[in-house]
Amino acid sequence: MKQEDKKFLAELAKELNTQDNAGTANPIWCIMDQEDIIMPEGDGDFKLVVGPEAAAPLNDFVDWIVGEVSEELKEEAEEAFFLCDDTDEPRNALEEYTGEDPYSYSMYDASMEERICRNATGFLTKKSAEEHLKQNAHHYSKDARAYALSAWRNPVRERLIKIIKETNWEEL
Numbered sequence: 688m689k690q691e692d693k694k695f696l697a698e699l700a701k702e703l704n705t706q707d708n709a710g711t712a713n714p715i716w717c718i719m720d721q722e723d724i725i726m727p728e729g730d731g732d733f734k735l736v737v738g739p740e741a742a743a744p745l746n747d748f749v750d751w752i753v754g755e756v757s758e759e760l761k762e763e764a765e766e767a768f769f770l771c772d773d774t775d776e777p778r779n780a781l782e783e784y785t786g787e788d789p790y791s792y793s794m795y796d797a798s799m800e801e802r803i804c805r806n807a808t809g810f811l812t813k814k815s816a817e818e819h820l821k822q823n824a825h826h827y828s829k830d831a832r833a834y835a836l837s838a839w840r841n842p843v844r845e846r847l848i849k850i851i852k853e854t855n856w857e858e859l
Contacts, residue, residue, distance in 0.1 A: 688859065697856035702812045704852055709813075709835035713848045716816035717804035719834035720827050723797045731796025738792045745794065804834065811848075 708714055723735050723742065734745035743751070782788075805827065810816040816833035824831075838844045 714835035735797035
């Protein structure tokens with residue numbers, strides 16, 4: 688075994704033995720996030736703007752647009768969006784203040800669905816989950832966080848974690 692691999696396993700063992708386990712024996716960490724779902728018109732809790740690369744609640748979308756315009760136009764642009772009804776006015780404001788193609792965006796009624804684990808990969812440590820979230824925040828909502836799941840009755844994982852945690856990697 689390479690020395691760098693031993694060092695990695697020793698550091699992982701230390702992290703596994705000292706991290707907060709959130710009251711769960713040997714947790715698997717995931718990113719807990721929320722998911723917005725499109726609702727029938729009139730049934731949503733908020734307006735969701737869906738664009739070519741992302742979807743965001745109308746308020747967040749307006750904050751982004753207003754952040755893109757010059758300082759002297761910020762207040763005017765903000766007012767233009769918040770006074771929009773459900774017709775073409777938001778599209779017109781988008782085109783006027785950013786030059787973006789207004790028909791590449793749509794607005795829907797939406798509600799926040801129950802919180803979900805976004806990634807099915809899982810992380811061995813809370814630290815690695817938090818680092819992933821920090822590096823990939825643009826893929827998650829502002830409410831996303833590291834979350835512990837139980838690996839209950841997963842004998843292969845239990846054995847692997849036990850080996851990592853209990854082996855003295857410096858002595859190998």
